[in-house]
Amino acid sequence: MLDERKIQKEIVSSIGEDEFQIRYIRDENAGILISRSDKSYFILDSKEYWYDLIQEKHPSKQKCSCKNDFFKVRFDYLRRKETDDFISVELVSQCTECGKTKTFGRIDIDYSPSSQLFEQAITYCEQPKIKYKTYTIGGFWEKEDLSGLTEFLSQKQLLIYLWYWNEFGKRCFKQVDFVELTMFLSNENSTYLGIYFSFEPLEQIASNSDYDDKGIFIDRNLWRKKELVQIGSPIRVLLDNSIKLCYYIEFCCEFIDSNGKVQVKGESFCCLTKELLRYCKEKLK
Numbered sequence: 153m154l155d156e157r158k159i160q161k162e163i164v165s166s167i168g169e170d171e172f173q174i175r176y177i178r179d180e181n182a183g184i185l186i187s188r189s190d191k192s193y194f195i196l197d198s199k200e201y202w203y204d205l206i207q208e209k210h211p212s213k214q215k216c217s218c219k220n221d222f223f224k225v226r227f228d229y230l231r232r233k234e235t236d237d238f239i240s241v242e243l244v245s246q247c248t249e250c251g252k253t254k255t256f257g258r259i260d261i262d263y264s265p266s267s268q269l270f271e272q273a274i275t276y277c278e279q280p281k282i283k284y285k286t287y288t289i290g291g292f293w294e295k296e297d298l299s300g301l302t303e304f305l306s307q308k309q310l311l312i313y314l315w316y317w318n319e320f321g322k323r324c325f326k327q328v329d330f331v332e333l334t335m336f337l338s339n340e341n342s343t344y345l346g347i348y349f350s351f352e353p354l355e356q357i358a359s360n361s362d363y364d365d366k367g368i369f370i371d372r373n374l375w376r377k378k379e380l381v382q383i384g385s386p387i388r389v390l391l392d393n394s395i396k397l398c399y400y401i402e403f404c405c406e407f408i409d410s411n412g413k414v415q416v417k418g419e420s421f422c423c424l425t426k427e428l429l430r431y432c433k434e435k436l437k
């Protein structure tokens with residue numbers, strides 16, 4: 153039965169190419185198409201996330217079971233009843249050799265308006281691979297090492313935010329001061345998901361975040377674009393028959409803007425990161 157809320161769009165580039173290789177990150181619903189003439193295009197709104205996601209791992213090209221890796225691509229849009237908005241888009245590929253079709257992605261759309269995702273289904277991408285310098289510093293620190301680090305950061309006039317599990321088993325996000333943070337960390341039962349030392353207020357982040365019945369989700373890549381230092385929740389590792397905590401912090405002085413250009417963050421933040429690197433080198437082994 154033909155669903156009248158469904159619209160299909162065969163993907164053709166602005167210069168008329170309609171066969172592509174596909175690099176798609178399924179968990180994050182972001183990807184690019186690469187044409188026969190080696191031009192790359194972001195799928196839907198992937199441009200927003202792509203560069204942050206590929207810093208750790210570049211997704212490999214999809215291959216058909218017949219070994220071919222070029223496909224015709226079609227997006228199936230599902231319209232919200234009697235509106236120009238879409239609920240979801242299904243990404244369908246058809247092998248140019250054997251004709252086999254496959255749904256390689258399904259994206260739910262939770263914002264409005266979304267008609268631009270139909271009008272501009274793909275966006276030209278000049279450079280699909282851009283790397284920028286990031287820092288992840290970690291190790292099997294003691295609790296004192298963590299409190300030393302938070303004390304060092306708290307002296308830098310930064311706003312402190314905590315993403316944590318509350319006593320009712322919900323994920324919460326709030327601004328705290330150094331005393332509250334110290335009290336939280338000294339409590340054996342406290343569990344945090346992230347601690348953020350930020351140059352800028354993050355209240356806006358909370359209102360734009362996703363929620364489920366267990367509370368709020370904060371984007372794990374917050375530190376990439378924002379001027380902040382992120383302390384991740386420690387990873388439990390079994391070492392020599394005992395559980396050790398592996399702590400880590402993440403930050404960077406560069407980011408990639410919406411035009412795909414590497415930009416440097418503000419001078420004061422960059423100075424702070426230099427001091428932080430020095431601190432880590434001296435105090436944290």
Ligand SMILES: [Zn+2]
Nearest residue numbers: 216218247250
């Ligand atoms: Zn095939």
